[in-house]
Amino acid sequence: MGKSIxxxxxxxxxxxxxxxxANSMWSVFNFNKLNNSIEEIxxxxxxxxxxxxxxxxxLERQDSAELSHMFADDKNSQEIFLENEKKFLMWLxxxxxxxxxxxxxxxxxxxxxxxxxxxxxxxxxxxxxxxxGIEEARNYYYNDVLPLFEExxxxxxxxxxxxxxxxxxxxxxxxxxxxxxxxxxxxxxxLTILLGLILVFYLMSKIVKPIDNLIxxxxxxSEGDYSQQLDVTGDDEISELAxxxxxxxxxxxxxxxxxxxxxMKEKKKAEAIxxxxxxxIIVTDEDNKIxxxxxxxxxxxxxxxxxxxxxxxxxxxxxxxxxKIIKSMKEKxxxxxxxxxxxxxxxxxxxxxxxxxxxxxIRDKDGTNVGMVTLMQDITKxxxxxxxxxxxxxxxxxEFRTPLTSIGMSAGLLLEGISxxxxxxxxxxxxxxxxxxxxxxxxxxxLLDLSRLESGKIQMDIALYDIRKIIQHAVKPFYxxxxxxxxSISINVNDNxxxxxxxxxxxxxxxTNLVGNALRYTPENGxxxxxxxxxxxxxxxxxxxxxxxxxPEEFQKKIFEKFVQxxxxxGENTGGTGLGLAISKEIVNAHGGDIWIESEPGNGSxxxxxxxxxxxx
Amino acid sequence: xxxxxxxxxEKNIVLPLKMFLMKKEYDVRVSRDGIEGIKLAQEYxxxxxxxxxxxxxxxxxxxxxxxxxxxxxxxxxxxxISAKTQEKDIxxxxxxxxxxxxxxxxxxEDIEKVLKKYFEEE
Numbered sequence: 001m002g003k004s005i006x007x008x009x010x011x012x013x014x015x016x017x018x019x020x021x022a023n024s025m026w027s028v029f030n031f032n033k034l035n036n037s038i039e040e041i042x043x044x045x046x047x048x049x050x051x052x053x054x055x056x057x058x059l060e061r062q063d064s065a066e067l068s069h070m071f072a073d074d075k076n077s078q079e080i081f082l083e084n085e086k087k088f089l090m091w092l093x094x095x096x097x098x099x100x101x102x103x104x105x106x107x108x109x110x111x112x113x114x115x116x117x118x119x120x121x122x123x124x125x126x127x128x129x130x131x132x133g134i135e136e137a138r139n140y141y142y143n144d145v146l147p148l149f150e151e152x153x154x155x156x157x158x159x160x161x162x163x164x165x166x167x168x169x170x171x172x173x174x175x176x177x178x179x180x181x182x183x184x185x186x187x188x189x190x191l192t193i194l195l196g197l198i199l200v201f202y203l204m205s206k207i208v209k210p211i212d213n214l215i216x217x218x219x220x221x222s223e224g225d226y227s228q229q230l231d232v233t234g235d236d237e238i239s240e241l242a243x244x245x246x247x248x249x250x251x252x253x254x255x256x257x258x259x260x261x262x263x264m265k266e267k268k269k270a271e272a273i274x275x276x277x278x279x280x281i282i283v284t285d286e287d288n289k290i291x292x293x294x295x296x297x298x299x300x301x302x303x304x305x306x307x308x309x310x311x312x313x314x315x316x317x318x319x320x321x322x323x324k325i326i327k328s329m330k331e332k333x334x335x336x337x338x339x340x341x342x343x344x345x346x347x348x349x350x351x352x353x354x355x356x357x358x359x360x361x362i363r364d365k366d367g368t369n370v371g372m373v374t375l376m377q378d379i380t381k382x383x384x385x386x387x388x389x390x391x392x393x394x395x396x397x398x399e400f401r402t403p404l405t406s407i408g409m410s411a412g413l414l415l416e417g418i419s420x421x422x423x424x425x426x427x428x429x430x431x432x433x434x435x436x437x438x439x440x441x442x443x444x445x446x447l448l449d450l451s452r453l454e455s456g457k458i459q460m461d462i463a464l465y466d467i468r469k470i471i472q473h474a475v476k477p478f479y480x481x482x483x484x485x486x487x488s489i490s491i492n493v494n495d496n497x498x499x500x501x502x503x504x505x506x507x508x509x510x511x512t513n514l515v516g517n518a519l520r521y522t523p524e525n526g527x528x529x530x531x532x533x534x535x536x537x538x539x540x541x542x543x544x545x546x547x548x549x550x551x552p553e554e555f556q557k558k559i560f561e562k563f564v565q566x567x568x569x570x571g572e573n574t575g576g577t578g579l580g581l582a583i584s585k586e587i588v589n590a591h592g593g594d595i596w597i598e599s600e601p602g603n604g605s606x607x608x609x610x611x612x613x614x615x616x617x
Numbered sequence: 618x619x620x621x622x623x624x625x626x627e628k629n630i631v632l633p634l635k636m637f638l639m640k641k642e643y644d645v646r647v648s649r650d651g652i653e654g655i656k657l658a659q660e661y662x663x664x665x666x667x668x669x670x671x672x673x674x675x676x677x678x679x680x681x682x683x684x685x686x687x688x689x690x691x692x693x694x695x696x697x698i699s700a701k702t703q704e705k706d707i708x709x710x711x712x713x714x715x716x717x718x719x720x721x722x723x724x725x726e727d728i729e730k731v732l733k734k735y736f737e738e739e
Contacts, residue, residue: 399700
């Protein structure tokens with residue numbers, strides 16, 4: 001497969017390298033050329049110039065030696081002449097070895113001829129001087145020797161000139177070469193850069209353009225448009241990528257189709273489930289717009305899903321109480337103690353329907369709230385059952401009252417001997433009847449109270465009271481009984497304690513129950529019951545402590561449930577109804593308070609309950 | 618001897634109640650239904666009436682109302698004796714002119730206490 005981008009890039013880079021290398025070689029070639037021309041000057045012309053100069057020097061010395069021979073008759077002159085002849089010949093030979101210029105050979109030949117004649121005439125001069133006298137010698141010198149000397153010198157000088165001119169010429173040549181080299185190198189460099197740029201642009205458009213195209217299409221795919229296809233032209237990597245891309249989009253498309261089908265199936269399933277749920281469901285988004293209303297909610301609220309979808313909750317469902325919960329659930333992060341379910345009553349035609357409203361936030365992965373699910377549980381049936389239960393309890397307790405009266409009264413009359421004397425055995429039996437009659441009486445009235453409290457039928461008659469007054473009122477009936485058992489009852493309340501919000505009779509009932517229990521479980525002789533009150537920021541804590549045998553842990557949890565009784569030491573019931581604490585709990589809770597127990601077996605029990613302090617008036 | 622009229626249909630209540638009151642030396646008459654009760658009250662003119670609410674023929678409230686409308690009987694104290702414990706029932710008893718309300722189950726001491734209260738005031 002032609003990996004042509006790779007190939008193209010490689011070729012382009014190789015091309016650029018070749019051009020660069022050529023440029024470098026061209027530069028090197030030019031440097032060499034320059035170097036050679038300098039070398040040439042040095043070798044060819046400079047040596048000739050030196051030789052010519054030395055030849056002139058040697059000639060002049062020979063001329064001086066001649067003159068001194070002629071006029072001073074110097075014996076050394078001949079020696080000097082010979083010595084310089086040798087020198088002249090040496091330099092001439094050097095010049096002859098270094099013929100470089102056109103016409104140089106002829107000049108040197110001329111010098112050689114002239115010098116040969118000059119030497120011959122020198123010897124003739126010496127002969128003339130010694131044979132014909134100084135006068136003749138002088139004439140000969142001036143007429144024959146001196147012109148030859150001058151001519152030779154002239155020739156040597158012209159040799160020097162020739163070479164010097166050549167040097168200048170060569171220098172000019174070198175300058176020209178250097179200039180040319182500079183220009184050509186610059187030109188090649190410029191061309192290289194230009195070529196490089198063109199190639200880079202070409203490559204860029206060849207590679208980047210398809211990539212840009214690809215990016216565009218991938219963006220579209222990420223937006224969910226899987227129909228994107230790229231053009232496949234050529235057989236380079238880009239087109240390979242393009243065809244792979246096209247395969248990928250095809251796969252994505254079919255995958256999406258599959259997913260959509262699966263999702264649709266799941267959605268239909270979920271919708272069917274939601275629709276079939278008998279509790280009403282309303283889903284709202286973070287802006288409280290309605291996203292979903294199921295059939296049960298449609299029926300309960302008298303709306304149609306189609307008409308309310310995407311509209312604000314309050315606009316269509318005018319139940320502010322429900323909306324309040326939805327709103328407060330959103331702010332739940334800040335405040336924790338909000339009501340998250342309430343009971344509401346809606347009119348459905350003629351009948352009233354009761355619903356328990358429960359709101360649950362929908363959170364995404366990060367835990368941010370993206371909406372709310374409001375569940376409307378139809379509790380009409382439960383309410384009805386509850387009503388039936390209270391009616392039942394009420395009827396039963398009512399029906400019990402008449403027989404309880406006759407049994408109690410009859411036993412009482414018999415015991416008092418009103419209808420004649422009775423034996424000790426009879427008395428004992430009658431007392432048992434009376435005692436259990438009493439218990440039944442209490443049970444019936446407690447059951448009725450509890451049933452009413454549970455159904456919320458008993459309204460608390462809340463007012464501000466001094467807790468001490470309630471305590472004293474509740475404890476008063478127990479003093480005699482306590483004295484009989486040799487048990488102390490102490491009340492420990494601060495003088496400036498705040499007033500509490502309470503229903504006097506109900507809280508008094510709770511205290512009566514707690515103190516009565518305490519008294520029942522404290523030992524004969526040495527029993528101790530303490531009632532303490534502590535005040536916190538907004539609540540009052542009432543504690544009833546005894547030093548009885550305490551309550552085993554397994555009982556502590558369920559002691560506030562109905563019909564739970566702790567048996568006494570003998571394993572017998574102690575005469576309570578098993579409803580006292582359950583009623584106490586209902587009463588305290590109806591006041592918004594809590595009731596709990598702390599106890600260690602053997603160490604007595606402490607019952608606590610809280611009440612709200614009234615705002616100071 | 619003080620005269621007590623019991624208007625009550627439950628014989629098991631009437632029996633010990635009548636026995637107790639007679640032992641305490643009251644003159645006791647008993648009526649088993651509302652209409653007969655009113656009639657008996659007008660004839661007998663008791664010093665006090667013990668009146669149940671759930672009665673045959675006419676309920677205790679109506680009986681009380683009727684008695685309080687008649688000049689002869691309107692000043693006779695009416696003591697309701699009933700198993701009804703709801704506040705509204707008790708309230709109604711006072712609205713129709715009842716003087717006392719004793720909730721069943723009661724014991725003979727409860728009755729004695731109330732009777733003493735009315736007879737000692739005189």
